[in-house]
């Protein structure tokens with residue numbers, strides 16, 4: 765299973781400007797229960813530092829850029845998110861960290877379920893043990 769799974773979103777924009785549409789089960793491989801967005805991130809801030817037990821997410825930088833580090837316990841990879849038409853799939857039990865947010869970055873995240881703190885794994889050693 766590959767660690768990095770990009771989701772290439774179709775640009776529907778025209779000479780009036782940009783437009784991207786995302787439909788559950790068509791453009792993302794899950795049913796959508798929640799949307800959140802991260803913006804106004806202060807310089808030097810790093811976020812994430814967790815994995816989810818069951819949640820599936822897709823993140824796309826709709827403005828600006830940031831770097832997401834993905835880690836499945838065996839391999840790690842940095843992904844630069846800098847396009848409003850290039851999403852990244854964050855599968856269950858993938859540790860992820862976000863950094864290098866541009867000051868104008870708006871990171872949109874689509875999630876397969878509502879917020880549930882019990883689904884988080886926030887301890888890296890516990891994450892590694894759970895992967896075994």
Ligand code: TYD
Pocket residue numbers: 798800810811812813814879
């Ligand atoms: P957190 O998951 O810690 O953010 P990060 O992406 O940096 O790991 O979330 C920060 C706070 O916001 C925390 O108190 C939980 C809350 N929160 C919600 O209530 N609903 C949500 O959908 C999310 C993502 C976070």
